[in-house]
Amino acid sequence: xxxxxxxxxxxxxxxxxxxxxxxxxxxxxxxxxxxxxxxxxxxxxxxxxxxxxxxxxxxxxxxxxxxxxxxxxxxxxxxxxxxxxxxxxxxxxxxxxxxxxxxxxxxxxxxxxxxxxxxxxx
Amino acid sequence: xxxxxxxxxxxxxxxxxxxxxxxxxxxxxxxxxxxxxxxxxxxxxxxxxxxxxxxxxxxxxxxxxxxxxxxxxxxxxxxxxxxxxxxxxxxxxxxxxxxxxxxxxxxxxxx
Numbered sequence: 001x002x003x004x005x006x007x008x009x010x011x012x013x014x015x016x017x018x019x020x021x022x023x024x025x026x027x028x029x030x031x032x033x034x035x036x037x038x039x040x041x042x043x044x045x046x047x048x049x050x051x052x053x054x055x056x057x058x059x060x061x062x063x064x065x066x067x068x069x070x071x072x073x074x075x076x077x078x079x080x081x082x083x084x085x086x087x088x089x090x091x092x093x094x095x096x097x098x099x100x101x102x103x104x105x106x107x108x109x110x111x112x113x114x115x116x117x118x119x120x121x122x
Numbered sequence: 123x124x125x126x127x128x129x130x131x132x133x134x135x136x137x138x139x140x141x142x143x144x145x146x147x148x149x150x151x152x153x154x155x156x157x158x159x160x161x162x163x164x165x166x167x168x169x170x171x172x173x174x175x176x177x178x179x180x181x182x183x184x185x186x187x188x189x190x191x192x193x194x195x196x197x198x199x200x201x202x203x204x205x206x207x208x209x210x211x212x213x214x215x216x217x218x219x220x221x222x223x224x225x226x227x228x229x230x231x232x233x
Contacts, residue, residue: 044227059221107156107215108173
């Protein structure tokens with residue numbers, strides 16, 4: 001069974017930093033692209049970052065570019081999101097979501113974690 | 123990158139069919155056959171229901187179908203059931219420096 005479990009959320013002051021983690025199980029983590037998607041309270045989904053299976057391809061949404069860094073450790077089946085210079089508008093549930101297999105072209109998220117809440121507030 | 127445009131809400135009665143549109147540009151919806159749809163019940167995790175415009179993952183009801191024409195993708199739900207009441211989001215691959223974008227979401231009410 002595919003499982004994605006996020007951790008690392010919490011309350012942080014504006015301008016602060018936080019690192020989110022996502023631990024994967026039930027599939028060969030090193031062969032899938034991975035994503036972070038967030039959802040502000042009462043709002044819609046926002047894709048924020050993607051990392052390819054071998055970390056060779058990394059993309060960000062304009063809203064987080066230059067402040068957030070995505071990374072992964074295939075040996076530990078883990079995905080990370082380093083968040084710096086946090087703003088009030090970064091308050092959201094952050095989901096880890098599996099992308100497509102390395103040998104497939106496409107754009108979808110077929111498995112999601114339950115999310116971790118990040119609250120930016122003074 | 124602007125979000126894809128979806129109607130804020132749609133409604134239908136049990137047994138009816140409804141369609142939710144998702145309008146983008148030639149750089150996203152119109153440029154690739156990489157449109158996906160997600161269903162999210164309140165307080166729950168989003169669930170993939172359509173990928174690559176019109177494909178259903180295993181286990182998703184065949185009452186859900188997807189299509190695309192030009193820069194607009196559509197999700198159709200036939201034989202509406204009470205359990206279909208949820209928020210629905212489209213997403214598409216984009217060209218340029220980002221990689222993808224979501225629509226603003228559509229709240230489906232089953233009357």
